[in-house]
Amino acid sequence: MKKIYLIFFSTILFTACNKDFLERYPTSTVSPPTFFTSENDFKIYTNQFYSFLPGGTDVFGETADNIVKSSLDPEVAGTRLLPETDSKWNWDDLRAINFLLTSQNAINYRDVTVRDKYFGLARFFRAMFYFKKVQLYGDLPWYNHAIESGDSISLKKARDPRTLIMDSVLADINFAIEKLEATKSVERITRYTALALKSRICLYEGTWRKYHTAFNLPDADKFLNECVSASETLMNSGAYQVYTKTTGPTGKPYQDLFATLTIDPVADEVILGRRYSAELNIRHGLQFYMTSRTQGKPGLEKRLVNSYLMADGSRFTDIAGYDTMQFYNEIQNRDPRLAQTIRTPGYTRIGQTTVLSPDFQTTMTGYQPTKWLNIIAYDGSGQSVNDLLLFRLGEVLLNYAEAKAELGTISQQDINISIKLLRDRVGMPNLIITDANTKPDAYQAALYQNISSTNKGLLLEIRRERRVELVMENDLRWEDLMRWKEGHLVAEPFRGAYFPGAGLYDLDKNGSTDLQVYAGNKPADASYYQVPVSDLTEGTKGNILVLKNITKVFNEDRDYLWPIPAGQIALNKNLSQNPNWK
Structure with a gap:
């Protein structure tokens, strides 16, 4: 497949200050009398929308409780303050979208089919724009037109209710599904991309409304049913399937x-991705982030590692003494996705033969991630060129199963056409509904305390599956915790691997020391990483306690929504603040 890279020319790049962007037309060369008179005009203009898609750390840089880094984002630490300004409260993208949708030349374009295809694209991006804003702020001003200079009524608009916003988002994404072409493309928005976005949006909104009862929002089941419908349509289209080929770089x-450099070989499953290219010098910093000693030292958190099942489908946390197992023993005979996500004994980099143990100089926890890594040549700062995945069938299958379980309409056949396919890929036994509901997992139940369903055991297993399958993808874990009302999990102390006391440790049992836990003064001239015993949870033994001097908090009455910047409220007295932000 030939790659299409989006190069945005100065004639269609429009920048604006946040305070006045709503008032200005992008009229440097694009004006109502002269533009949108050919399909090529529509294509050139809408190319800019693709720059609105997430990229880089937005895709792989998780901020919740899956991945532990050397520093905490304010929302994880609980140190967010009411800001004067905030880049998240930026509406430039919407201005560009609405300009197309309200241009009289575009509305009056002679070929309605062509016009509606690009209107469908614009409404896809408007749905995505407002969905992300609702996740942050809840109620928002709804704008479906390009605001003209001097329109003080629109500029001073109050926040519309979340119900109106999300009904409008649903209308936008449904229009996109109807008007976009039903063709496969890993780099262009199609009907299938719109179905995947609708699946994500409606699962989020349905579960948010179900679990955030204090907001008293109606129609949770309506959104869950819309999620099921969109997911089912995509699943039944036959356009995508779970990728199972063994011809890739690791087999x-x-x-x-x-791990592939380009999406094309795995396009069976990938619905949309973001392209990068060494030839065009379009790069990102993924491998530098994951391999450098200075870029965060990411590591999987202990509770996530505990959540991986055994290879036979039984629960790791049901094993006596699971919580004091050392690294080598705890990763034996586990769900193969664990060894395909972190360094485990025998691990080698793609294209290399040197066996590598976990390197505590580049991971905070000892559970060193390998997901997304390719050859060593791309480890330098800003040198990664592997394409990044934005939507894939695997997520849609999980959305479908969760929505059906929340609705109470799920059957074993629903599991067989969704979660079973993901487990089959790695040789794991199927999830059986009766087994899950008969004996819910106590360990998972202690994590997820807010489930209200006759399918509690099943939902615990679906949440486990989602966490394992989608780690380090599009910050979905943060979104999950917010919609499930389980924000308390980010305030739990972050832990790493277990060590029974001071001593030398050969983590992968290859005969060489990888780490020393020491008591007293730090030994000199060690050729391996050293950890003071005081960094263990029990002082003389235990799990590595990451960022032990930081006490994280999560305010259940405040932190599920972000604050409206104070400067915006000063400019527009009709804007109200979110609850308990002062």
Whole structure:
């Protein structure tokens, strides 16, 4: 497949200050009398929308409780303050979208089919724009037109209710599904991309309304049913399937979804991605972030590692003494996705033969991520060129199963056409509904305290599956915790691997020391990483306690929504603040 890279020329790049962007037409060369008179005009103008898609750390840089880094984002630490300004409260993208949708030349274009295809694209991006804003702020001013200079009524608009916004988002994404072409493309928005976005949006909104009862929002089941419908349509289209080929760089299909340099070989499953290119010098910093000693030292958190099942489908946390197992023993005979996500004994980089143990100089927890890594040549700062995945069938399958379980309409056949396919890829036994509901997992139940369903055991297993399958993808874990009303999990102390006391440790049992835990003064001249015993949870033994001097908090009455910047409220007295932000 030929790659299409989006190069945005100065004639269609429009920048604006946040305070006045709503008032200005992008009229440097694009004006109502002269533009949107050919399909090429529509294509040139809408190319800019693709720059609105997430990229780089937005895709792989998780901020919740899956991945632990050397510093905490304010929302994880609980240190967010009411800001004067905030880049998240930026509406430039919407201005560009609405300009197209309200241009009289565009509305009056002679070929309605062509016009509606690009209107469908614009409404896809408007749905995505407002969905992300609602996740942050809840109620918002709804704008479906390009605001003209001097329109003080629109500029001073109050926040519309979340119900109006999300009904409008639903109308936009449904229009996109109807008007976009039903063709496969890993780099262009199609009907299938719109279905995947609708699946994500409606699962989020349905579960948010179900679990955030204090907001008293109606129609949770309506959105869950819309999620099921969109997911089912995409699943039944036959356009995508779970990637199972063993011809990739590692021969392991789950790992190869993320280890390939280009999406094309794994396009069976990938619905949309973001392209990068060494030739065009379009790069990102993924491998530098994951391999450098200075870029965060990411590591999987202990509770996530505990959540991986055994290879036979039984629960790791049901094993006596699971919580004091050392690294080598705890990763034996686990769900293969664990060894395809972190360094485990025998791990080698793609294209290399040197066996590598976990390197505590580049990971905070000892559970060193390998998902997304390719050859060493791309480890330098800003040198990564592997394409990044934005939507894939695997997520849609999980959305479908969760929505059906929340509705109470799920059957074993629903599991067989969704979660079973993901487990089959890695040789894991199927999830059986009766088994899950008969004996809910106590360990998972202690994590997820807010489930209200006759399918509690099943939902616990679906949440486990989602966490394992989608780690380090599009910050979905943060979104999950927010919609499930389980924000308390980010305030839990972050932990790493277990060590029974001071001593030398050979983590992968290859005969060489990888780490020393020491008591007293730090020993001199060690050729391996050293950890003071005081960094363990029990002082003389235990799990590595990451960022032990930081006490994280999560305010259940405040932190599920972001604050409206104070400067915006000063400019527009009709804007109200979110609850308990002062």
